[in-house]
Amino acid sequence: MALPANGAPDIAQGFDSDGEKIFNRFNETPLAATTGTDGTRTLNTYYELRQYPGSPPRVPHDVPDSFSGDTLKCLSCHGRGGYDVTLEAYAPVTPHPEYENCSQCHVPRREEKLFVETDWQSINPPLLGRSEMGGSPPPIPHTLQLREDCIACHTGNASVAEIRVEHASRGNCRQCHVPMIATEPRQEFTRNK
Amino acid sequence: MKLNRRAFIKSAAAGSAIVAAGSIFPGISFAGWQQQEGASGQISWQKAPCRFCGTGCGVLVGVSGDRAVAVKGDPNCSVNKGLCCVKGFHSVQALYGKDRIKKAQIRRNGKMVEVPMAEALDVIAAKIKETMEKHGKDSVAMYGSGQWTIPDGYVASKLFKGCLGTNNVEANARLCMASAVTGFMTSFGIDEPMGCYEDIEHADVFVTWGNNMAEMHPVLFSRMLASRKRKKNVTIIDFATRTTRSSQASDKSILFKPSTDLAVANAICYEIIHNDWVNWDFVNRHTTFHKGKTNIGYGTEDHFSFTDVPEDITFEQYKTFLEDYTPEKVEKISGVSAKDIKYMASLYGDPTKKVTSFWCMGMNQHVRGTWIQNLVYNIHLLTGKISTPGNSPFSLTGQPSACGTVREVGTLTHALPHGVVMNEHDREMAAKIWDVPVTNIDPKPTYHTVEMFRALDRGDIRFMWIQVTNPMVTMPNLIRYRNGALKDDRFIVVSDVYPTPTTDVADVILPATLWIEQEGMFGNSERRTAHFDRIVPGPGDTMSDTWQIIEVARRLGFQKQFPWGEDEYIGKIWEEYRRFHDGPKHNMASYEMLKERSGVQWPFVNGKETRWRFNTKHDPACKPGTDFDFYGKKDGKAWIWARPYEPAAESPDQEYNFWLNTGRVIEHWHTGSMTRRIPVLHNAMPESYVEINPEDAADLGVVTGENVKIISRRGSVTMKASINGRGVPPRGMVFVPFFDESYLINEVTLDAFCPISKQPDYKKCAVRLEKA
Numbered sequence: 024m025a026l027p028a029n030g031a032p033d034i035a036q037g038f039d040s041d042g043e044k045i046f047n048r049f050n051e052t053p054l055a056a057t058t059g060t061d062g063t064r065t066l067n068t069y070y071e072l073r074q075y076p077g078s079p080p081r082v083p084h085d086v087p088d089s090f091s092g093d094t095l096k097c098l099s100c101h102g103r104g105g106y107d108v109t110l111e112a113y114a115p116v117t118p119h120p121e122y123e124n125c126s127q128c129h130v131p132r133r134e135e136k137l138f139v140e141t142d143w144q145s146i147n148p149p150l151l152g153r154s155e156m157g158g159s160p161p162p163i164p165h166t167l168q169l170r171e172d173c174i175a176c177h178t179g180n181a182s183v184a185e186i187r188v189e190h191a192s193r194g195n196c197r198q199c200h201v202p203m204i205a206t207e208p209r210q211e212f213t214r215n216k
Numbered sequence: 217m218k219l220n221r222r223a224f225i226k227s228a229a230a231g232s233a234i235v236a237a238g239s240i241f242p243g244i245s246f247a248g249w250q251q252q253e254g255a256s257g258q259i260s261w262q263k264a265p266c267r268f269c270g271t272g273c274g275v276l277v278g279v280s281g282d283r284a285v286a287v288k289g290d291p292n293c294s295v296n297k298g299l300c301c302v303k304g305f306h307s308v309q310a311l312y313g314k315d316r317i318k319k320a321q322i323r324r325n326g327k328m329v330e331v332p333m334a335e336a337l338d339v340i341a342a343k344i345k346e347t348m349e350k351h352g353k354d355s356v357a358m359y360g361s362g363q364w365t366i367p368d369g370y371v372a373s374k375l376f377k378g379c380l381g382t383n384n385v386e387a388n389a390r391l392c393m394a395s396a397v398t399g400f401m402t403s404f405g406i407d408e409p410m411g412c413y414e415d416i417e418h419a420d421v422f423v424t425w426g427n428n429m430a431e432m433h434p435v436l437f438s439r440m441l442a443s444r445k446r447k448k449n450v451t452i453i454d455f456a457t458r459t460t461r462s463s464q465a466s467d468k469s470i471l472f473k474p475s476t477d478l479a480v481a482n483a484i485c486y487e488i489i490h491n492d493w494v495n496w497d498f499v500n501r502h503t504t505f506h507k508g509k510t511n512i513g514y515g516t517e518d519h520f521s522f523t524d525v526p527e528d529i530t531f532e533q534y535k536t537f538l539e540d541y542t543p544e545k546v547e548k549i550s551g552v553s554a555k556d557i558k559y560m561a562s563l564y565g566d567p568t569k570k571v572t573s574f575w576c577m578g579m580n581q582h583v584r585g586t587w588i589q590n591l592v593y594n595i596h597l598l599t600g601k602i603s604t605p606g607n608s609p610f611s612l613t614g615q616p617s618a619c620g621t622v623r624e625v626g627t628l629t630h631a632l633p634h635g636v637v638m639n640e641h642d643r644e645m646a647a648k649i650w651d652v653p654v655t656n657i658d659p660k661p662t663y664h665t666v667e668m669f670r671a672l673d674r675g676d677i678r679f680m681w682i683q684v685t686n687p688m689v690t691m692p693n694l695i696r697y698r699n700g701a702l703k704d705d706r707f708i709v710v711s712d713v714y715p716t717p718t719t720d721v722a723d724v725i726l727p728a729t730l731w732i733e734q735e736g737m738f739g740n741s742e743r744r745t746a747h748f749d750r751i752v753p754g755p756g757d758t759m760s761d762t763w764q765i766i767e768v769a770r771r772l773g774f775q776k777q778f779p780w781g782e783d784e785y786i787g788k789i790w791e792e793y794r795r796f797h798d799g800p801k802h803n804m805a806s807y808e809m810l811k812e813r814s815g816v817q818w819p820f821v822n823g824k825e826t827r828w829r830f831n832t833k834h835d836p837a838c839k840p841g842t843d844f845d846f847y848g849k850k851d852g853k854a855w856i857w858a859r860p861y862e863p864a865a866e867s868p869d870q871e872y873n874f875w876l877n878t879g880r881v882i883e884h885w886h887t888g889s890m891t892r893r894i895p896v897l898h899n900a901m902p903e904s905y906v907e908i909n910p911e912d913a914a915d916l917g918v919v920t921g922e923n924v925k926i927i928s929r930r931g932s933v934t935m936k937a938s939i940n941g942r943g944v945p946p947r948g949m950v951f952v953p954f955f956d957e958s959y960l961i962n963e964v965t966l967d968a969f970c971p972i973s974k975q976p977d978y979k980k981c982a983v984r985l986e987k988a
Contacts, residue, residue, distance in 0.1 A: 074306055074309065074895070074896060075278070075285055075286040075287075076286065077286060077288060078286070078287070078305055078306065079302065079305050081896055081899075081900070088920075088938065088940070088941035088942055121442060121445065122299070122438055122441075122442070123438070123441050123445070123465070124430055124434055124437055124438040124441055124465065126302075126430075126461070126882065127301045127302065127430070127434035127435070127437070127438055127882070128300070128301060128302045128305060129302070130302050130882075130883060130896060130897070130900035130901070131900055132896075132899040132900060133899065133900060133901070133902060134898070134899050134902035134903075135899065136902075137895055137898060137899070138888075138892040138893060138898040138902075139313050139314055139315050139892075139893055140313075140314040141309065141312050141313055141314060141893060141894075141895055142312040142313070142314055143250060143309050143312045143895070144250045144251060144252040144253075144255075144283060144285065144312075145250065145251070145252060145280075145285040145286060146251065146252055146255040146256075146257055146258075146259065146280050146285050146286075147251055147255070147257065149257075166288065168288055168289065168291060168298050169289075169298070169299070205257070206257065206258055206259040206278070206286075207258060207259060207260075207261075208258055208260070
């Protein structure tokens with residue numbers, strides 16, 4: 024369902040923060056797969072794999088050194104998700120399957136010890152449930168860069184429990200949820216007269 | 217376990233063991249998550265070029281208080297459009313290793329003791345003066361880096377060449393892209409690529425020559441894969457000596473025997489001519505034919521010298537020269553089937569296909585490095601596939617400012633910010649801008665890098681100041697050069713951010729600021745200059761490399777040449793330096809413009825960046841009335857060179873029966889002094905290894921993880937075997953990544969170099985293996 028390359032000659036691919044990704048994913052994903060709640064991922068396991076809010080997660084499972092043979096490609100599990108019997112887990116779905124050089128950003132851990140200790144610190148991840156008014160739809164607390172596809176991370180068995188939506192049957196996420204990046208200064212409206 | 221969000225919140229509220237509550241209730245930290253004290257929870261983003269490779273990605277550094285806490289790709293930077301690689305995404309963590317060098321140190325009675333910064337700078341200035349008085353001006357040397365910022369390299373050149381009057385300025389980029397420079401100079405008469413990264417979206421065919429882009433230039437590699445996915449008819453050919461991740465992602469992987477890329481490139485030209493795929497209109501109007509000396513040696517002996525003597529030849533003579541390189545003859549030399557050679561030639565020769573060639577260390581670290589660049593340019597020139605979108609022979613660089621600081625500022629023994637020391641006009645220009653007598657600038661180059669370390673060993677050089685590089689890991693034939701540096705009466709100053717094998721041999725260590733702890737500029741592979749502000753303060757007494765040099769220059773009496781204040785010096789230096797490049801061939805953007813944009817390409821003329829040089833449609837320096845103008849050469853032509861195949865300096869024999877090839881891995885930057893202090897990267901790639909072909913490993917009786925001793929005529933190292941790992945060498949070759957200071961593979965390598973570029977060949981020497 025990608026925009027035909029010549030369909031809208033003046034409109035750049037990926038306009039509106041790659042907004043079409045949501046619709047494509049919604050179209051491609053069977054409803055049953057968007058409503059599953061069987062996975063065990065939590066925000067804690069989610070952030071354990073990251074160095075700061077928004078960093079690419081490391082790969083938590085073994086990867087053969089020779090990885091990249093066709094049958095082993097990351098996307099065979101992480102493209103659409105599904106249950107992996109050997110790892111006894113649902114494979115998280117990548118929000119950016121168009122990038123195929125996965126190991127460019129995601130690396131496994133082959134050693135627990137550090138080379139030297141680090142003094143690294145970061146800020147805490149955004150808080151959840153930041154509705155502006157009681158019951159109003161919470162804004163999107165993170166940047167959309169590389170994470171434009173809401174359906175990939177916020178629905179289905181592999182999604183993180185705390186951020187899983189209960190209304191995955193609605194496919195136009197940004198109808199109600201708008202970006203308000205929690206880690207950036209809040210912009211107040213002032214009339215520019 | 218079935219757990220929807222409502223049930224989860226209930227269970228958390230009921231005090232279950234789930235520790236994720238920090239996300240909902242403030243003040244609770246995640247396990248293993250080091251929270252910055254007093255963090256406001258807000259990040260401000262500031263632009264910088266990435267610290268690591270020559271791709272020159274734009275990053276946005278997230279700052280909280282006075283600390284860098286996050287990174288994202290800069291969507292405004294056309295290089296990477298918001299994407300980074302794993303090094304870039306974690307780059308800011310390189311600032312925070314616990315063993316940062318924060319104080320100056322001086323060796324006293326064999327022990328390093330901490331001293332105030334001013335005292336260390338006094339000692340350095342006094343030692344320079346004393347050494348020059350005792351042993352002559354060419355007994356002191358500066359050894360810098362393609363990771364120097366542009367101001368770092370500029371003040372180093374100004375102090376040593378302009379003020380002290382010695383051409384003893386070199387940089388590690390000699391080990392990295394000197395052959396790329398001499399390739400450009402011999403074929404085009406002017407340095408740096410004619411094309412740009414936009415070629416990736418235009419090209420139909422990519423040929424990568426000895427180049428594992430999936431690991432070394434990952435952002436450009438994924439740009440290539442994305443283009444293939446979008447356009448569907450794109451072909452990627454991996455032409456290499458070993459099977460890598462890049463081979464796996466390519467449409468076809470073709471392996472050749474080390475050094476025979478020379479023969480294959482000639483065979484491709486043979487095919488182009490014999491199938492009449494030559495773009496005659498282009499060749500007749502824009503090229504001339506030449507040959508140079510042959511059998512030119514390898515530089516393994518001290519004081520080796522070589523000067524090429526170019527001769528004009530005719531097309532017919534060139535065609536006759538190529539008779540030795542029919543695909544069938546070259547199949548025997550190279551191990552590449554005649555069919556594959558013809559296939560590659562047909563891709564270059566097809567007039568409907570736009571072809572981009574990429575290369576980096578495979579062609580640069582090559583004892584015939586200049587020649588192989590010439591030969592690949594030949595292919596593009598014969599077919600006229602050059603200087604137009606998608607048709608691009610593209611030399612990638614390894615370091616973030618190899619182009620910006622070393623090639624453009626000219627921090628090599630023969631070079632000046634504009635031109636070379638041998639040229640009177642260039643000397644006059646430098647003397648004028650630097651405000652020094654023209655007689656200060658010595659018209660004779662001194663030592664290139666390998667010869668500089670030989671001179672240190674011999675005692676011709678007694679003082680060396682090393683900044684932003686780690687030669688005690690990276691010099692080939694390392695044992696000799698380390699012993700040389702350790703000799704009595706040698707004085708080594710090292711400016712660095714962490715302890716390394718190079719600080720181990722230092723007499724003075726200066727604590728340097730790292731990357732965004734100082735203001736500066738880098739210049740990437742596609743002629744793009746990118747500015748970064750001082751975004752966070754450096755720790756302890758750390759000082760920028762530029763300011764260290766200025767402090768020493770003033771102590772030596774050069775206040776007039778180094779007059780700037782600490783709050784303005786980067787901008788002032790930039791505006792002074794920019795005068796060297798005035799004019800449409802190399803004009804650079806103003807300081808204000810650089811501060812504003814995520815990188816600006818030169819030539820920057822009338823407010824416009826030049827995407828494709830030598831093409832009249834895109835490049836305002838071209839003479840009007842023609843379609844192409846190769847203005848680097850006096851005749852306005854690009855040179856096609858007859859260059860033969862010659863073997864490596866040391867090939868496997870009965871006794872030393874394996875090729876040794878060395879290189880990098882995606883996780884680590886060069887010698888790992890920064891990336892090994894980044895937890896994710898070290899944990900993913902904790903130590904080096906030797907890749908062995910499975911059949912060779914079986915013969916040797918080793919399996920993955922068992923120790924193998926790699927022995928050459930110069931040294932040996934014992935390390936773990938990797939079989940069918942990340943890369944697979946062919947039979948008879950082993951590959952070792954050089955990032956790990958615990959396994960100094962450069963004690964094994966050979967210091968042979970390209971006689972024209974003087975760049976060493978880290979990809980080819982002979983070793984034998986023992987099960988250890």
